Amino acid sequence: MIRKTGTRPPDRADRRVRAAPAVVLGVLCLALTGCASAPSIDPAHAMARADLGMQAPATTFADFPKAPQDPAPNAETDGVVLHVKQDIAVYETPNGAVFARLPATQLDNPTWVPVIAERGRWAQVLLPSRPNGASGWVRTDGQVERARSPYDVDVDIDARRLRVRKDGAAIGEWVVGVGAPDSPTPRGRTFIMAAIEETVTRFSPIILPLGVHSETFSTYGGGPGTVALHGWPDPSVFGQASSDGCVRVPNDALRLLTTLPLGTLVHLR
Template identity: 45%
Template sequence: MSDAPPRAALPAAGAAAPVLLAAALLVTGCGGAGEPAPAHASPAGDASELPQATTYTTLDDLPRDASAPAAGNGTVVHPEAATPVSAKPGAPAVAELPSTQLKGPTWVPVIEARPGWRRVLLPSRPNGVTGWIPDTGLKAARSAHVVKVDLGDRTMALYDAGRKVGAWSVAVGAPKTPTPTGRTFLLASLAPAKPTYSPLILPVGAHSATLDTFGGGPGTVAFHGWPSTDVFGKAVTHGCVRVPADALKRLAAVPLGTPVLIDG
């Protein structure tokens, strides 16, 4: 195992942001405009023609995660270069997993392994899409953390090595724009270049099930803060999970690729 994956890290006052994006909010289902429309996977051909497994793409030719949401053993991997993604071990590639996502390193959780291959969760649509990648050219690490969101109770809990280390009341998706359920993961850390309602946006590898786009972005679900506390405990968002400031600070210390389990 290598060193742990990078952590989100809240920017210090007056300091440069860890991922400085003027359009940080445009990626998520929380708002924005002007982002690329999702692309769909095409038949496998030359590697350069393969679609990229990112939050902007839809990969219909790959299997879904059919297991009940579970954290697994915490293994996460980072491709040092773009790596082919197949529907089965040894099958032709139908996509590529890039080494970076949203200007940060790609870390994805491993949900199954076979000799020479690892099955990983991907950040693309449809939610729960998975793929097999060769077990070469990968950095591997282990996150001891798990984030659990209970939509019924509208709560979020953080676990470290199986021990609950924090629990908070949060705001979740409204009935017409629900937060998607299932197993996903912390995808990236985005710090807005200008002050906004949250000092940090933490996209996950899941999208709104009811909004193909929101304000021009791909409808990626994210954790983020909120300036007022009256929203917590309510179902009022477009699918994102609004969390208190102390919860955001704790999430900022969680490694990328950490499993996120969302239960309805």
């Protein structure tokens, strides 16, 4: 089994996420192959909330082929992230049709998602679901908490290098392992979705699933083919393109990565 452990939520509260019950996730590294509630709710929003239970949850196990695609997959953001405190509706456009619900937890971790655009009380956020680059619009005047992560992670897949930045300045850089030619690491911007303590193979003490999936495997190890950042016991893999899509990092890189807030943006270039 795999058991979630905590990473740090964003700056505003500077709290740590506590350990939670066991979950199972088939990430590609397994098997070795402040905001207050709204004072009022308009009728359309009330109807969306009433229909929320009928919507599929936007998790790493879901697929929303018609979800809006990330309009600028290589762009930076200002680091704003949203904490979903209660399941909320995900819209195709501001005031448009509801196509999913974003749950308050992802793999037993609290849901934090990065904001990639804003329009009044609406925010476009990246989703952890297929297809890669899936996004949606949520209201920011409801059950969400607004914060900012000063960090971002940049993975140069071709150069096989990972850099962690804080407010744009590099605070760590490492040579890493990436996906093999027949199972490449996907490209685009995504985010740190959760942190999981590995208790089966123990090849990495912590696994950091991202909100992105393999384009090679539709399923993997019983899960949905979620790509992750994680450690590896054999350092010869660093600098190599030999994984099933995950990014393999040295131990000191993993130690830093596990301190980053959930929702932190990750560029896979």
